[in-house]
Amino acid sequence: MREQFLAAKPALPFVHAPRLSFRSAAVAGDRWALLPSAAGFVDPLLSTGFPLTLLGVERLAVLLEEDWQSPRLIKGLQAYETQTLAELDTTAALIGALYANMDQFDAFAALSKLYFAAAMFAETMRRLGQPQRVNSFLLMNDPKFGPALSDCIEKARRRTTPPDRLPTIEAVLKAIEPFDLAGLGDSFATQLASVPRGRFAGRSAEARRRTCGHRASAGALRVHRELMVPRGLRRPRGCDTLRT
Ligand SMILES: Cc1cc2nc3c(=O)[nH]c(=O)nc-3n(C[C@H](O)[C@H](O)[C@H](O)COP(=O)(O)OP(=O)(O)OC[C@H]3O[C@@H](n4cnc5c(N)ncnc54)[C@H](O)[C@@H]3O)c2cc1C
Numbered sequence: 001m002r003e004q005f006l007a008a009k010p011a012l013p014f015v016h017a018p019r020l021s022f023r024s025a026a027v028a029g030d031r032w033a034l035l036p037s038a039a040g041f042v043d044p045l046l047s048t049g050f051p052l053t054l055l056g057v058e059r060l061a062v063l064l065e066e067d068w069q070s071p072r073l074i075k076g077l078q079a080y081e082t083q084t085l086a087e088l089d090t091t092a093a094l095i096g097a098l099y100a101n102m103d104q105f106d107a108f109a110a111l112s113k114l115y116f117a118a119a120m121f122a123e124t125m126r127r128l129g130q131p132q133r134v135n136s137f138l139l140m141n142d143p144k145f146g147p148a149l150s151d152c153i154e155k156a157r158r159r160t161t162p163p164d165r166l167p168t169i170e171a172v173l174k175a176i177e178p179f180d181l182a183g184l185g186d187s188f189a190t191q192l193a194s195v196p197r198g199r200f201a202g203r204s205a206e207a208r209r210r211t212c213g214h215r216a217s218a219g220a221l222r223v224h225r226e227l228m229v230p231r232g233l234r235r236p237r238g239c240d241t242l243r244t
Contacts, residue, residue, distance in 0.1 A: 027081040040088040087137040097156035107165035110172040113184045117176035148175030
C-alpha cells in the first residue's frame with residue numbers, strides 16, 4: 001500500500017466528520033415536503049436510505065396525484081411528516097440496539113433479522129398486491145410487529161451484569177415468527193443450542209408461511225415461491241437443472 005501510494009498527492013484535505021446523523025425539525029409545510037433522505041440520516045449499518053426514501057416518494061406521489069388541489073393536502077403533508085420522523089426514529093432505535101450489542105454477536109445477529117424478516121414480508125405482500133398491509137418501514141405500524149419490535153429494542157438496550165443475550169434473542173424469534181417467510185428464525189434457533197426451540201421451531205416453514213398473513217391461499221404461496229426465485233433461474237417444469 002505504502003509503495004503504491006508513495007507518489008500520490010492528496011487532492012483534498014483530509015476531512016473527519018465525527019457525526020453524520022441528523023434529524024430535521026420540520027419535514028413538510030405549505031405545499032412543500034422533504035424526502036426522507038433530506039429529513040434525516042441515521043447510519044449506514046442497515047442500508048436503510050433507499051427504502052426509507054422510496055416509501056416517501058410513493059407517499060408524496062399519492063398526495064400529489066390525489067390531493068394536490070384539495071384542502072386535504074395540508075393534513076396529508078402533516079401525516080407524511082409524522083410518519084417520516086417516526087420511521088427515522090424507529091430505524092435509529094433499532095440501529096442503536098444493534099450497536100449496543102456489538103459485543104454479543106448472537107444478539108446482534110438476531111436483531112438484524114428483524115429488518116430482514118420485515119423487509120422480505122413487506123416486499124412479498126407488495127408483490128402479492130397487498131401493499132396497504134405493509135405501508136410502514138420495519139412494519140412499525142403493524143399491530144403485531146410494531147409492538148414486538150419495540151419490545152426487542154427495549155430488551156436489547158437493557159444492559160445486565162453479566163450480559164444476557166437470551167431475552168433479546170427470544171424476543172426477536174417471537175417477533176418475527178408470524179412474518180418469517182424465509183425461515184430466518186428456524187436456522188437461527190438451530191444454531192443456538194441454548195435458545196428454547198420448542199416454541200419457535202416446532203412448525204414447518206410451510207405452516208409458518210400459512211400463518212404469516214397471506215391467509216394461506218395455495219395460489220398465494222405458489223406466487224410467493226415463484227417470486228423468491230429470480231426469473232432467469234426459474235426451474236422449468238420437469239427439468240432438474242436450473243436454467244441460467
Ligand atoms: C456513500 C453512501 C452510500 C450509501 N449506501 C446506501 C446503501 O447501500 N443502501 C441504501 O439504501 N442507501 C444508501 N445510501 C443512501 C442513499 O444513497 C440515499 O438515501 C438516496 O440516494 C437518496 O435518494 P434521493 O433521490 O433523495 O437523493 P440523491 O440520490 O442524492 O439524488 C438527488 C439528486 O439531485 C441532484 N441535485 C441536487 N441539487 C440539485 C439542483 N439544484 N439542481 C439539479 N439537480 C440537483 C443531485 O445531483 C442528485 O443527483 C448511501 C448514501 C451514501 C452517501
